[in-house]
Amino acid sequence: MTTGDGRPATFREVFAVREFRPLFGTYTLSTIGDELARVALTVLVYQRTDSPLLAAFTFALGFLPWALGGPVLATIADRFPRHRVLITSDVVRAALVAGMAVPGTPLPVLLALLLLVSLFAPPFESARAALMADVLEGERYAVATSLTNVSLQMSQVVGFLAAGGLVTVLSPSAVLLADAATFAVSAVWLTVGLQRRPAPTEGVAEPASVWREAGEGLRLIGGSPRLLAIIALLWVGTLFANAAEGIAAPLTDELGERAVQVGVLLAAQPLGTTVGGLVLARLLGTARSDRLMPLLVGLSLAPVLLAGLVVMSAGPGRGAYALVVVLLFVSGLGASWSIPLNVAFVQAVPPAYRGRAFGVAVSGLYGIQGVGALAAGLAAEGLAPSAVVALAGGIGLVAVVPPLLAYGRTRGAVAQDSPAAGPSVP
Missing domain, CATH: 1.20.1250.20 (MFS general substrate transporter like domains)
Known part of the structure; x- marks a missing residue:
């Protein structure tokens, strides 16, 4: 997996690793979708309530599970096969976001669904990061990390800019459906592209809580x-x-x-x-x-x-x-x-x-x-x-x-x- 001579790996060498492609592609796709949804939900809540405070709370709600329970939720990535954690998280999030897109959904239900969607982020991101380290080593891992960071930065910019335009042309519900589609595509891509591996703790006599x-x-x-x-x-x-x-x-x-x-x-x-x-x-x-x-x-x-x-x-x-x-x-x-x-x-x-x-x-x-x-x-x-x-x-x-x-x-x-x-x- 290393370059062998200590030189920096090339982008071609990194993308030649078959499992990196779905890990990278789905991360980029989902990040763009998340930023679309973040803006769409903020606009939707503000349209219904005229409350800047509720709109800001909606924008920040996605970070709440990380801040309050991230270390506990992240253990799921070490208790189950990581490919299964990734695929399951995306399937469930696709269904929940599609539910959020139903016109007329009561605001408390909308926020509850958003919180549920956010609960799947810590195990997903922890499993993805750990699996990246499993399939790439040495200089290839360093280059892959750089590409992932670049993807995060650019996806945020693209997502926010696109959301601003789409919300003015389409309804917030339509933008939420687009986000649900990104999770569905991600689940299919990960199913096809990832190797099946056991849980890291498989073989342990009695897994801890x-x-x-x-x-x-x-x-x-x-x-x-x-x-x-x-x-x-x-x-x-x-x-x-x-x-x-x-x-x-x-x-x-x-x-x-x-x-x-x-x-x-x-x-x-x-x-x-x-x-x-x-x-x-x-x-x-x-x-x-x-x-x-x-x-x-x-x-x-x-x-x-x-x-x-x-x-x-x-x-x-x-x-x-x-x-x-x-x-x-x-x-x-x-x-x-x-x-x-x-x-x-x-x-x-x-x-x-x-x-x-x-x-x-x-x-x-x-x-x-x-x-x-x-x-x-x-x-x-x-x-x-x-x-x-x-x-x-x-x-x-x-x-x-x-x-x-x-x-x-x-x-x-x-x-x-x-x-x-x-x-x-x-």
Whole structure:
């Protein structure tokens, strides 16, 4: 599975792995569908209630299962065959979203169905991430991770932009049906394209309860200095680098721009991460990218500090807005540090624990992003948005030093060798 000579893998070599194609394609398709549904539901709820608060709550409801029960739900990816978890999750979500599209569905029922749909995200994403590590190794896994991150960033942009147009042309119910179709297509593609493997815990005499397994995942991370360093760096770096997203609208207003420019401001970092991820995976490779980790983390935060200072000093104007967009793009380039960090995480987690370990990492990531956006919004109640952005960048540069030092000290720690995927089964 590795390139053999240590060189970065090519995109062709990654897509040549048969099982990667459905894992990548369905992830892209479902992400676009999710963003379509997110906008459509927000519009639908607002049309019915005229309540901005309920509309915002609807937008955020999809993250609730991750923040509250992600580590427990993610254990499902380690208790059952991962291909079965993926297919079942998509089939159920297709049916639930189709139910949401029925015209006239009462609002409480609509929100309850949305919550049920969201409950399947942690086991699905944990199983997909763990299975990616099963079917790809070494430089191919690093390139695949980059492509997946690129897909996430671009799918979000495409989904949001497409939703804005479709909701004005079609009804929100029609957009929800399109989302249901993406889940149905994904289920069929995964059924045809994935090899049948046993559950990672198959052969264990008496499987533990989900609560015990979730606790084992937390203890695994808590007892490993390497995993603690990786998780701390991921959460702290993301907290401060992305905090400005929560106040994009007031920041744009401070710059004297119209509301339509908010989308451009929000798209700058994901676009930078897309470009940076492609460069890291295709040109540098895992080892060199890992050595550049301190530089990349600093590059993700220093432009945030500079963007805040630019607005504070220059004031409103098209020139200041353009410079802020460029600086946030550069910040996104640096944020591609998540790719070598992802590889290091996989190397430090035994295969049988990957589902629950990914669940802990991703659950905390969603939670920390919400905390960052909320903290930035609260701070902007008393400070200028530009000052909040500058503080996020400045505090972040100091806060990431301890996890970066811990990451450097634990470099080289890997999980004990064990079979990555197990034999094929019917």
